[in-house]
Amino acid sequence: MLDDRKLAVLRAIVEDFVSTNEPVGSKTLVDRHNLDVSPATIRNDMAVLEEQGYIVQPHTSAGRIPTDQGYRLFVDRLSAVKPLSAAERRAIETFLAGAYDLDSIVMRTVRLLAQITRQVAVVQYPSLTRSTVRHIELVPLTDRRLLLVLITDTGRVEQRMVELPGAIGDESITQLRAVLNACLDGRRLADVASVVAELPDRVSSVERPNAAAVFSVILETVVERHEERVVVGGAANLTQADFSRGLHEVLEALEEQVVLMRLLGESGDQAAVTVRIGSENEVDGLRSTSLVATGYGAGSQSLARLGVLGPTRMDYPTAMGAVRAVARYVGQILAES
Amino acid sequence: MLDDRKLAVLRAIVEDFVSTNEPVGSKTLVDRHNLDVSPATIRNDMAVLEEQGYIVQPHTSAGRIPTDQGYRLFVDRLSAVKPLSAAERRAIETFLAGAYDLDSIVMRTVRLLAQITRQVAVVQYPSLTRSTVRHIELVPLTDRRLLLVLITDTGRVEQRMVELPGAIGDESITQLRAVLNACLDGRRLADVASVVAELPDRVSSVERPNAAAVFSVILETVVERHEERVVVGGAANLTQADFSRGLHEVLEALEEQVVLMRLLGESGDQAAVTVRIGSENEVDGLRSTSLVATGYGAGSQSLARLGVLGPTRMDYPTAMGAVRAVARYVGQILAES
DNA sequence: ATTGGCACTCAGGGTCCAGGAGTGCCAAGG
DNA sequence: CCTTGGCACTCCTGGACCCTGAGTGCCAAT
Numbered sequence: 128m129l130d131d132r133k134l135a136v137l138r139a140i141v142e143d144f145v146s147t148n149e150p151v152g153s154k155t156l157v158d159r160h161n162l163d164v165s166p167a168t169i170r171n172d173m174a175v176l177e178e179q180g181y182i183v184q185p186h187t188s189a190g191r192i193p194t195d196q197g198y199r200l201f202v203d204r205l206s207a208v209k210p211l212s213a214a215e216r217r218a219i220e221t222f223l224a225g226a227y228d229l230d231s232i233v234m235r236t237v238r239l240l241a242q243i244t245r246q247v248a249v250v251q252y253p254s255l256t257r258s259t260v261r262h263i264e265l266v267p268l269t270d271r272r273l274l275l276v277l278i279t280d281t282g283r284v285e286q287r288m289v290e291l292p293g294a295i296g297d298e299s300i301t302q303l304r305a306v307l308n309a310c311l312d313g314r315r316l317a318d319v320a321s322v323v324a325e326l327p328d329r330v331s332s333v334e335r336p337n338a339a340a341v342f343s344v345i346l347e348t349v350v351e352r353h354e355e356r357v358v359v360g361g362a363a364n365l366t367q368a369d370f371s372r373g374l375h376e377v378l379e380a381l382e383e384q385v386v387l388m389r390l391l392g393e394s395g396d397q398a399a400v401t402v403r404i405g406s407e408n409e410v411d412g413l414r415s416t417s418l419v420a421t422g423y424g425a426g427s428q429s430l431a432r433l434g435v436l437g438p439t440r441m442d443y444p445t446a447m448g449a450v451r452a453v454a455r456y457v458g459q460i461l462a463e464s
Numbered sequence: 465m466l467d468d469r470k471l472a473v474l475r476a477i478v479e480d481f482v483s484t485n486e487p488v489g490s491k492t493l494v495d496r497h498n499l500d501v502s503p504a505t506i507r508n509d510m511a512v513l514e515e516q517g518y519i520v521q522p523h524t525s526a527g528r529i530p531t532d533q534g535y536r537l538f539v540d541r542l543s544a545v546k547p548l549s550a551a552e553r554r555a556i557e558t559f560l561a562g563a564y565d566l567d568s569i570v571m572r573t574v575r576l577l578a579q580i581t582r583q584v585a586v587v588q589y590p591s592l593t594r595s596t597v598r599h600i601e602l603v604p605l606t607d608r609r610l611l612l613v614l615i616t617d618t619g620r621v622e623q624r625m626v627e628l629p630g631a632i633g634d635e636s637i638t639q640l641r642a643v644l645n646a647c648l649d650g651r652r653l654a655d656v657a658s659v660v661a662e663l664p665d666r667v668s669s670v671e672r673p674n675a676a677a678v679f680s681v682i683l684e685t686v687v688e689r690h691e692e693r694v695v696v697g698g699a700a701n702l703t704q705a706d707f708s709r710g711l712h713e714v715l716e717a718l719e720e721q722v723v724l725m726r727l728l729g730e731s732g733d734q735a736a737v738t739v740r741i742g743s744e745n746e747v748d749g750l751r752s753t754s755l756v757a758t759g760y761g762a763g764s765q766s767l768a769r770l771g772v773l774g775p776t777r778m779d780y781p782t783a784m785g786a787v788r789a790v791a792r793y794v795g796q797i798l799a800e801s
Numbered sequence: 802a803t804t805g806g807c808a809c810t811c812a813g814g815g816t817c818c819a820g821g822a823g824t825g826c827c828a829a830g831g
Numbered sequence: 832c833c834t835t836g837g838c839a840c841t842c843c844t845g846g847a848c849c850c851t852g853a854g855t856g857c858c859a860a861t
Contacts, residue, residue, distance in 0.1 A: 150823090152822065152823050152824085153823075153824080154822080154823075155822095164834075164835085165834070165835050165836075166823095166835090166836095167834075167835050167836070167837095168833080168834055168835070170823090170824070170825075171825095171833090171834085173824090174824090174825080184823085184824085185843095186841090186842065186843070187823085187824070187840090187841050187842060187843095188821095188822070188823045188824055188840080188841045188842050188843075189822080189823065189824090189842085189843075190822080190823065190824095227624075227625055228623065228624070228625055261605065262603045262605075262611075264601055264603060264613070266599045266601060266615060268598065268599075268615075274599075274615060274621075276601065276613055276621070278603060278611060284611070284613065284621070284623045286565060286621045287564075287565070288564055288565055360719065361719070362699060362715055362719065363712055363715035363716040363718075363719060365715075366711050366712040366715065367712075374703050375700055375703040375704070378699055378700035378702075378703065379700040381700075382697065382698070382699065382700060487854090489853065489854050489855085490854075490855080491853080491854075492853095501803075501804085502803070502804050502805075503804090503854095504803075504804055504805070504806095505802080505803055505804070507854090507855070507856075508802090508803085508856095510855095511855090511856080521854085521855085522812095523810090523811065523812065524809090524810050524811060524812095524854085524855070525809080525810045525811050525812080525852095525853070525854045525855055526811080526812075526853080526854065526855090527853080527854065527855095
């Protein structure tokens with residue numbers, strides 16, 4: 128249906144349009160790329176491509192621009208992920224090397240991604256449910272209030288206030304702390320819920336009410352992945368693209384954690400770099416943007432996702448290369464710490 | 465120099481321009497406000513106001529718009545802080561009531577401010593140095609690595625990794641933990657530095673090196689107020705104002721923590737609501753914006769600052785009212801917890 | 802000091818026109 | 832059957848032009 132040359136034409140259109148941001152016509156096409164045919168031939172090909180829905184012309188007698196479907200084909204079959212230059216790789220390494228805890232790793236990753244892709248970067252905090260418990264700490268604040276601190280193997284620290292139904296003494300706290308750590312240390316967070324369910328048997332009955340309060344807070348922390356934040360950076364890069372009035376919508380969408388979670392959650396394969404183009408995004412305000420994302424995590428496990436968001440008219444090969452490279456490096460850093 | 469009517473004219477110009485975003489002329493001025501004089505008289509007044517630098521005309525034969533200096537006079541002498549409506553106050557209360565820890569308080573405050581003012585909200589995390597230590601926790605991760613958790617009376621939790629020069633045993637940790645809490649509990653963070661300096665005497669000499677590592681991390685945490693973050697929200701509201709090309713600059717400035725800190729740091733009086741208008745801002749990218757800010761904190765002490773940022777053409781009385789009210793409520797919440 | 806009158810300025814919006822880029826179609830040639 | 836040159840057609844873009852209306856500054860009269 129689409130012979131090789133037509134595909135080459137589509138590829139050329141995408142590349143040209145991405146770099147110039149102007150509809151590309153048959154003549155400029157044969158000039159810039161060395162297609163050994165005449166403009167008229169190209170025009171015939173373009174007519175077919177347009178009929179199939181891969182390109183459109185903004186108005187009669189203008190060049191063609193790719194449709195979402197056109198970009199999709201380009202990404203799937205016509206382009207290769209572009210590896211970063213050696214200089215860029217070094218930049219990533221040095222930039223991430225100074226990070227000392229999870230917060231700073233995430234912050235730096237966002238800045239880094241935004242900077243090298245010149246797009247909006249989105250980085251999800253590593254999900255709780257897949258990491259394991261390293262330590263649980265109970266800190267008495269008053270006699271009816273505890274601070275619960277939960278530390279995971281990824282260096283993440285969750286803190287929650289626990290309001291107790293009754294007063295609690297130091298020795299009870301010590302006991303409770305011992306039970307918690309004995310039973311939960313090393314457990315995957317996904318398994319914590321079932322373990323906690325059996326815990327009440329292990330505490331003396333007088334302490335049950337207080338212990339129950341602690342347990343329920345732990346469950347909340349683990350189950351409601353309420354703290355699964357997504358950090359956004361490089362929003363200023365959006366002003367280069369011409370969303371005209373849509374900019375407002377995009378910025379609004381980027382401020383909604385829920386929306387961002389949904390956006391990142393959509394994509395299927397965890398390990399590979401996935402691309403969602405324009406209308407493929409379920410999120411209303413982001414129908415004119417594309418997302419290039421991938422999973423990342425310590426070693427080979429995928430704990431969370433990161434990516435870049437930009438106009439559909441985006442340099443996909445480069446973006447994919449950057450996202451892949453950054454994800455790998457962050458994975459290394461996470462594995463080391 | 466400026467009689468009452470001229471001041472009234474300036475006030476009217478500011479109010480009209482803020483609400484319509486169009487240069488305001490002498491005729492529309494006498495129509496909308498009940499000044500009992502003719503347009504010609506107003507024109508004379510406006511000529512004086514322009515000569516004094518309070519207003520300008522964008523081009524000949526257009527109406528006048530206020531200058532930064534004009535807004536300044538308006539804010540200082542011609543306007544009163546506009547209290548919020550009862551409904552708005554209730555909204556604030558219910559919105560903030562659900563917050564359970566410092567993070568969520570800050571998050572909610574940002575959203576709230578952005579929403580009711582329809583501007584960009586900036587909220588600084590309560591500064592460490594003025595709060596007091598409530599608890600210090602040491603958690604062994606490996607035999608050469610500790611997690612230091614520092615909890616303040618404002619519910620803030622600071623976490624730092626400590627790399628130890630040598631291996632450390634459980635009993636040493638327990639001892640160190642006891643010393644730290646005995647000496648630092650209840651201290652203001654500002655005083656921690658001097659107290660920590662005397663601590664080495666209290667630990668046995670074999671543990672000195674490890675203890676020293678812990679102490680230096682504590683000092684870093686307290687002194688380098690590196691974690692004094694500023695949270696930004698409502699950036700989407702900027703698209704309503706017409707910065708034309710300056711939008712990019714503004715968005716960029718808002719992403720730089722350093723810039724935000726400088727911006728908030730500038731203002732003098734801690735307790736009162738202060739306004740910095742346009743060119744009064746030292747920050748380059750924000751010369752066309754105004755900041756309405758105030759200090760806030762538990763009770764009457766001022767721990768940090770919060771405010772809203774918008775175009776100089778901004779409804780100052782309302783913004784000031786909102787900022788003041790939100791700061792008070794947040795102060796209450798902080799005092800309670 | 803205030804006011805009505807008047808001439809002047811100028812941004813914004815409309816129309817008109819020419820140029821040019823790009824297309825679709827067709828008939829001819831490999 | 833694919834390719835190609837030719838040609839008529841479309842229509843966006845930018846410039847020139849004009850007109851209108853809002854708004855001003857100045858001046859003489861009250």
